[in-house]
Amino acid sequence: MDTSLKARMAPHLGLLTIAGIVEDAGHSAEVVNENVAPHVPSPDADLVGISTTVDVLPRAEEIAREYRRMGILVVGGGIGVSTDPERARGVFDALCIGPAEGHWPALLKDVESGHLQPEYRTAPDFPGERLRPPSFSSVDVSSFLYSNVIASSRGCPFACDFCYNSAVAGIGRYRHRTVESVMAEIRSKRTRHIMFIDDNFIGDISFVRELLSAMRPLRLKWSAAVSANVLDHPDLLDLMHDTGCRSLFVGFESLNADSIAGVHKGQNRVSRYEELVEALHSRGIMINASFVFGLDADDPSVFRTTADWIIKNRIETVTAHILTPYPGTAFYSRLVAEGRITDDDLSHYDTAHVVFRPKHMTAKELYDGYLWIYREVYALRNIIRRIPKCRAQIMPYLLFNFLYRKYGAFTERIGNMVGFSRVGTLARRLSYLIS
Numbered sequence: 001m002d003t004s005l006k007a008r009m010a011p012h013l014g015l016l017t018i019a020g021i022v023e024d025a026g027h028s029a030e031v032v033n034e035n036v037a038p039h040v041p042s043p044d045a046d047l048v049g050i051s052t053t054v055d056v057l058p059r060a061e062e063i064a065r066e067y068r069r070m071g072i073l074v075v076g077g078g079i080g081v082s083t084d085p086e087r088a089r090g091v092f093d094a095l096c097i098g099p100a101e102g103h104w105p106a107l108l109k110d111v112e113s114g115h116l117q118p119e120y121r122t123a124p125d126f127p128g129e130r131l132r133p134p135s136f137s138s139v140d141v142s143s144f145l146y147s148n149v150i151a152s153s154r155g156c157p158f159a160c161d162f163c164y165n166s167a168v169a170g171i172g173r174y175r176h177r178t179v180e181s182v183m184a185e186i187r188s189k190r191t192r193h194i195m196f197i198d199d200n201f202i203g204d205i206s207f208v209r210e211l212l213s214a215m216r217p218l219r220l221k222w223s224a225a226v227s228a229n230v231l232d233h234p235d236l237l238d239l240m241h242d243t244g245c246r247s248l249f250v251g252f253e254s255l256n257a258d259s260i261a262g263v264h265k266g267q268n269r270v271s272r273y274e275e276l277v278e279a280l281h282s283r284g285i286m287i288n289a290s291f292v293f294g295l296d297a298d299d300p301s302v303f304r305t306t307a308d309w310i311i312k313n314r315i316e317t318v319t320a321h322i323l324t325p326y327p328g329t330a331f332y333s334r335l336v337a338e339g340r341i342t343d344d345d346l347s348h349y350d351t352a353h354v355v356f357r358p359k360h361m362t363a364k365e366l367y368d369g370y371l372w373i374y375r376e377v378y379a380l381r382n383i384i385r386r387i388p389k390c391r392a393q394i395m396p397y398l399l400f401n402f403l404y405r406k407y408g409a410f411t412e413r414i415g416n417m418v419g420f421s422r423v424g425t426l427a428r429r430l431s432y433l434i435s
Helices: 011-022 052-071 104-113 179-190 205-218 228-232 235-244 257-262 270-281 300-313 330-337 363-377 379-383 391-406 409-416 420-431
Strands: 047-051 073-077 094-099 119-121 193-196 222-228 245-253 288-293 316-321
Touching: 011 104, 011 330, 047 052, 094 104, 104 119, 179 205, 205 235, 205 245, 228 235, 228 245, 228 270, 228 288, 235 270, 245 257, 245 270, 270 288, 288 300, 288 363, 288 391, 288 409, 300 363, 300 379, 316 363, 316 391, 379 391, 391 409, 391 420, 409 420
Parallel strands: 047 073, 073 094, 094 119, 193 222, 222 245, 245 288, 288 316
Antiparallel strands: none
16 A cells, blocks of 8 residues: 655654754764665764664664674664664664754764763753754755655653553653744745644644744645644634644544553544544644554454544545554553564564454454555545545645555656656645645
């Protein structure tokens, strides 16, 4: 169901943030992204930093091994290391745990003096005011669909059992930047279309209100990811509409209240899901709904029930996941204690493989159901049935459903020929011809 468009969506802001720290310290930085091209280790570097999620940790080990063989220092970080540092210990010369701004300046000084420490960890009370914007000077943005992406915050105030943010204390702690810093970055983009990629854009309601008020004069069109409790703040929804919000990614996760309760996702109230959908649609805001399959209360009927609900409520786009027990999370610890982990190959921990034993269905039923719901939701007949009632939403809806999902392989080939940034620019312009 996925193509390289997913990896080409935007540059890796974590790496670009570290690049900015390195540049501010008077050094040069080269950013390598293997989603764009394979990396061949070179002896020219003085220090190599590798950012990983869980599923690419095996590849990170291969790269680290080659550089260390050449006598080059290698440090490992990213969410895959931060949530489960013990698994990465010994793979790298040093581990970087937590937001880079809290430890990379010290790390660089230690490298310069020849006293690299085995571990660098950002303190839990590290202030959000010290979070910085990424530096794009070392990346070719033409390789990506969009470079107009901004993170106004890190982490999430919630800690759902299956999420990275339920891992090591302090790693997923919510922090937000200053309004002034975010506004300066927005203005630097020289575009009226902004994609906020925060884990939870409404992690601090008062901060978001202040930020949106500052954004109002810019007449932007923007999107973000929010938690389902946004419904509790109708005035904020009005402000979102008034400042140009066009779509929101919402982690519905499940239509089964028992499944939601089983992973301590208390901010989600299944009984109010349709009220939330109406609140967003009535304000002209499209929904990208996220669902996780394989929760402990799920059985094979969950797929048909979910598909029917999606179609009935004209949910514009859907992202499906197979429940994945990331090492370091509360859910992983529970499954280990219950002896339900069936696959230790970390490259399979990508929400597209079944790596544990579900409670009320077989692993095959879970995997087949995951593929089925994508095919069902993005079947031509159901794309037509889900067409938005709001005229301004029809063009972006069709572009995403056809050119990103259903015929993504075709769009991928076009991007390889003319450049992904050109494809992204065209899609953005077409999306907002009518608004």
